[in-house]
Amino acid sequence: MAYDFKAIEHKWQTYWAKNQTFKAKQPQDFIGEPKPPFYVLDMFPYPSGAGLHVGHPLGYIASDIYARYKRHTGYNVLHPQGYDSFGLPAEQYAIQTGQHPAKTTETNIKRYREQLDKIGFSFDWSREVRTSDPQYYKWTQWIFIQLFESWYDEAAQKSKPISELISTFETQGNSEVKAICDEATPSFSAEDWKDFSNDDKERLLLNYRLTYLAETEVNWCPALGTVLANDEIVNGVSERGGHPVLRKKMKQWSMRISAFAERLLSGLEDLDWSESLKETQRNWIGKSVGALVKFKIQNSTFGISAFTTRPDTIYGVSFVTLAPEHELVSQITTPEQRKEVEAYIKAAAKRSERDRMADVKTISGVFTGAYAEHPLTQEPIPIWIGDYVLAGYGTGAVMAVPCGDQRDHDFAKHFGVPIPNVFEGIDISEEAHTDKSNATKIANSEFLNGLGVLEAIPKAIEALADKGVGEKKINYRLRDAVFSRQRYWGEPFPVYYVNGLPKMIAEQHLPLELPEVEKYLPTEDGAPPLGRANEWAWDTEASQVVSNDKIDHKTIFPLELNTMPGWAGSSWYLFRYMEEQNNRDQHIASDEALNYWNNVDLYIGGSEHATGHLLYSRFWTKFLNDRGVLPEDEPFKKLINQGMILGESAFVKRIGNTYYSEDVKVDDDYQKIHVDVSVVDTSNKLDIEALKLLKPEFKDADFILNEKGEFIVSREVEKMSKSKFNVVNPDDVCEEYGADSLRLYEMFLGPIEQAKPWNTAGLSGVHNFLKKLWKLYHNGDQFEVTEDSASKESLKTLHKTIKKVTQDIEDFSFNTSVSTFMICVNELIQQKCKSREVLEPLAILISPYAPHIAEELWEGLGYSGSISEVAYPIFDEQYLKEDAKTYPISFNGKMRFTMDLSLELSKDEIEEVVMADERTQKQLDGRTPKKVIIVPGKIVNIVG
């Protein structure tokens, strides 16, 4: 019987589904001692219209191997899957076609599921989640309300209920409270608080809430009447239509993630994540220690605060630069400068933040005409604006010290601002002196003169603090996260507005479901798509959504028109899987479930989520832990990033309507045109007829063949995408080679974390291997395994394989374990091994990688039921004992020949044997070696 992968894979996929083989157990399901839990999670996919390509399953295959391995070693494994089903592409499609995004999303999910099912994953589908399902986003809304009802106690480093803060305000005002809040929060006493109106109280509380309304900048496209994602902007204009884009302020919900900066930073230490990923998050959070320096503005009541890490250079300040968006700019600019300043602000609004950061070569800025006062010397300091200062970072103001900062130096030189030198014996005429080591001594700085940088910093802060013009400050680069999106296809906020102040809809009335709209575009006056809904008002008495025309601002109020961003639903989904479908009504998950599963033991996904999803979900987890909802304060214990699978695009040379084979010389300028990889074979030959069939536009084209009468394409490695015609569909691979081949090949391609190109030709290698494996258990058409004991050699092969494969799984080195299986099978065939003693453990070993064939072989071995929980083979050292080693004999580090020597020999004995060998004497050619280096068990190196 030949290896009939189609029948086998279909048979076992049906069996697994029917028997719910991979359904995880809840703690209460165990009779007696429960198995230890192990939670393996993939980053859930966004179900796009294009379907899966072979790049998507890479991480899923790796995590599936690990999940299956853990089942073999006695764990109760939770390995769920679901969909991140809110998102921009479905909305774009809806705008174009008028189809409801829920409908296209449903279709896409169905297709994803079919594709996933064909690959043989051990997912527990009974726990599926979809972020766009109202029963799911009910809890996303619920979490939002919890955030609204919380504040951050800086002293305790913990989020707490807002009611506690209110009681404190009632008894002591806010002077004693150490809370994270807006900078502009005024101080007040208990009496003041009592005198405030309810609205005033609400406005003040918004300064403290963990989610709050604030003015933030967005990319506004006036022509489209909408806000654009950075992604939708290409070269400064909108991708759709090429319209200009401006930066504009808008009132939006924000998340006070900055309150958690310190914990997000220190929490990294205990995580089993790659050092590079942790480093990326550390840099993103960007902690820096320094001082906040306050500058008075001359002839004005205003002041500017600037954060600096170099308060020691305070006497080197020669100007102050504000971000063009800084709120003071319009108020301090002198009439003479106004025209120039306004023009500059307008120009800066057209540049994206990224452009401004990336461009360090162009120095630009404008003098405001205003002067600040040096906090220590009272000398006047000119105030400039410059777009290298970003409004969102720090205070949006920089105290410029041109002698110590290169950017300030460039700016000063460019505009002819003086560059006072505060460093002893350092020439700063050409470039700034940025060295922060203590070897640098401060000069021209009064009481700081002669001090090293490290001593000068605290001394300078002390002096500033004494005068009340500065203080020690820790600054984080991490900014509060904007949480509003002017979109349709996202979670609605459970918020309505009374007198312009936000109110939460009570928990028991959730979910607040998305309303129907006629079009998915923003309204004509620029309101988000929800502004088109006719039924989008909240009746506080009936507690239900009612028609907009009933809004009376007495009992019926308008609802929030924004929706939540993509990361809302993905920040907590891992906890939803912990509970079974039928017990999800009353909570995110039951306490029993949360306390049993805790958090994710292994998380696999792309590194592009390093600072988005992975940081936000850590933030929400910490918050929900503070508020007693979750038992853990980190979501993902271990994390592996899978690399991208790239496509091998195919190109043809075109001149007019004539196409030339790659190896035909063409003198004129030609264009390179993508052709679909499906009409090109593995030796780069193009099937012209198939191409014409696929793409009618080639019907009348001329094709110039090479001397052999073939048409050859050129190849290039690019990102796999529909527009590049280089997408390989896993369905096609499963059809031609089978899911087990696909799984093995994806792993065999290379290290899981590396980006690598897909080359379908290589599949035959792993497919051949599976055929050989099959043959090992068969004699002709007959399944054949003997009860004879295995040879010493075969046992050695087996145990060598157990050792290596087990180690590889633990190290996530799946590519090398596939090679190990190949070596193992090659050796067993050579040894003509048919013994159950070896073949039975081998079937278990390979089952995480190629589960379908393993099940079939297991059945052939006489067992009924799935192989999936059979105990994993145990490695026994005794079969691997060696008594000799093939030593490489090197001369000056170059290997010349090898010698088989007993491992029992001492260093001296080895030297004696090696020196006596005639090949050694030939190499030395009469010379006496200066040195002989012998590392027993490893190498001999003769120097001389």
Added chain:
RNA sequence: GCUCGGAUGGUGGAAUUGGUAGACACGUUGGACUUAAAAUCCAAUGACCAUUGCGGUCGUGCGGGUUCAAGUCCCGCUCCGAGUACCA
């Protein structure tokens, strides 16, 4: 620009703590079986030189360095990829 990765034969990659560079595959070439093809099996395959055999030189993106020994460690570059706060 900044942050984080990566670079090894014709191709994907291996070499886990500094110790035989190129495991395992793909591809290519030659051979066996066959009327033929497919499938399968066997052999060769880093480059260059030598060749009757022995053998030799070079070689892990580039330039330096440390070491008995460097793909691996250190310093300085080049190129490519990802992220850069509203793609998910």
